[in-house]
Amino acid sequence: MQIYKVGGAVRDRLLGKPVTDIDWVVVGATTEEMLAKGFRPVGADFPVFLHPKSGEEYALARTERKSGRGYGGFTFHASPEVTLEEDLIRRDLTINAMAEDDQLNLTDPYHGQRDLEDRILRHVSPAFAEDPLRVLRVARFAARYAELGFKVAPETLDLMRQLSDSGELEALTPERSWKEISRALMENQPQVFIQVLRDCGALKVLMPEVDALFGVPQPEIHHPEIDSGIHTLSVLEQAALHRQPLTVRWACLLHDLGKGLTPQEEWPRHIAHEHKGLKLIKAVNERFKAPKDCQELALLVGQYHTHGHRALELKASTLLELLQSFDVYRRPQRFEEFIVACEMDARGRKGLEQRSYPQADYLRGAADVARGVAVQPLLEKGFKGPELGEALKRERLKALKAYKESASS
Template sequence: MTLPYQVYLVGGAVRDALLELPVIDHDWVVTGATPEQLEERGFQQVGKQFPVFLHPKSKEEYALARKEKKQGEGYTGFICDFSPDISLEEDLERRDLTINAIAKDESGTLIDPFNGQQDLLDRVFRHVSDAFIEDPLRVLRVARFAARLHHFGFTIAPETMLLMQAISASGELSTLSAERIWKELEKALNTCHADVFFSVLKEANALEKLFPELIWKDNQVTTNILSQTEITPAQRWAVLSKNTPLTELTQLHQRIRSPNQFKILAEQTRSFLENQRIPMNAVSWENWLISVNAIKKPQPFILLIEVLSRLTNSRFEDWQKLRDTIAAINAAGLIKQGLSGAELGQALKKVRAEALDKTLSPLIS
């Protein structure tokens, strides 16, 4: 579709291409156009506050060039101006980091008014303008970029870190919604260096304000576990939060509204570390296996023991053997003996414990 105005590829797509990373999402900026002109060409506006439109075929986002003026608190306290005479440079100036303020026109020419390409080469996160301080969400975004691009060796420019610390001191972090905080955290957990996310927040004096319940300790064991590519985001969260007492961890999950798969796995991990001690006898193992639904929910149990085996420096196969041992026991024989109700339950527990006792592994003994 040929447009009578200028269209530019911007932001992450340009940055990732220059870093030779896979480009998944494409964001576009349109200059010299009105909402009505885009709608006439089949674009569909999404949201009322920002002039963002979906392309009629690709469904990619096209945003009218805009300027923002801080009018209220938090990351939503902005008034947008998206008149057709706003230039591309004015649009790029409102962005957070110079590496995210590079555009590419339809001929492939890069437009880089804030020297983002040089910062990419120098591996530096640097704010575009002093307006950076107006948006508290940028503290989380920089921390998330630091985690995602850690393997490139990026550092945060000292003057940018000073602005992040100023945001923390301003009290504006308290205006961030639980959903927005979780969204940035989840993106960080999808990286192999999620611990860097928390390191940056700590340096920015934001960790205790955003995650006051979290007791986070940076060490090589944690880093090694998190860097394993086969580990899931929920497992990374369980490892990162392992030092947080269960009561506080539960409060944190309620406050940031974490999804159940993250919540349950992290709390089960912490509960074991807080309440169990290896070696344990067969009765204790049986009680624990039932408490985590090892029989009824084998897939979540596998995620749990993958974490616990790493944290306790033990063999995953030994943990799996525990579950297999009790899963093989059928209550049918006990029912034929006339047992039912609580009596059946106690008898079943006894049979399971006896079976575990006969197959003691190095993990149990």
């Protein structure tokens, strides 16, 4: 029995990056031998075990063969005869197909270390094209390591293009797709993930609503970058630069989908794109079964982001309606995420990345004013039920009018 550290742990150590998750592969062992040493089995499809003390995953060396469509369409073979090289060849990228023993001796049959040095994301073998999930994984690695100068090898991009054209991407489950998408959006350069998907034709398969934004112009006076797709990538880039949470990044990706529906004869204006985009945002949300908080914020940002930009001009009554829509009294965090999504939208424009956004503090102040209206005096006056709600609304409107006047004076 020989045990090797494999995959990401080896890759990140060689890159000088912190090693978090460690995967181990065991060569020359049987299931019975693992159980006898106290390992606990967890793999349903192939032999994976948890170490009796550390809890880390140890997998028996295995080969795999394509047997159906999608990510799960494989049969696996694990036995003591499977070599380390045979196990490594089934992996996606050369930089993930290296192993090292406890003496840090490197096994690198597919030249992963060379590709690390050359900053290349390259597939290990033609079997790469058997697993559609790898299109998303490679795009995610491109986003993760873009700051180090990594690029996808042209021949790997060709294979990704073949997968995108094959219909295999449609076989991915929403859960597997969302896992990769959400992880990619939380990388330092998530816009690279979207760009790589577009480069290989996967974006028009997975998110045609986002793909449709590229080539659609916007008024240059507001959008020096002009192209709606480029703007979306820039907004996502700003969200990452400002370390926004997943909810905000997802909303930033989807906020302008309605612009893809504007007839060409109306370009570069996009009248009512906020409302038109809601059905598209809902469709993308449902396609990937995004978490509820991501779904809700994406829809709200899509509908109201131009309200955010025009906050200083809004009538007090419109401002109150906006606050009510977000339920700022019970869900203050959601409104804060809306505000920062609007700010990322404002900054995601060529040459305007450092612009100030006074609307943010103005909206925060308005929310504080509305929340500050006390209920108790109204109860003491005898208001209750629907009448109490109306009285509270009147008092909040009065407070917002005063806030607006003081802010403009």
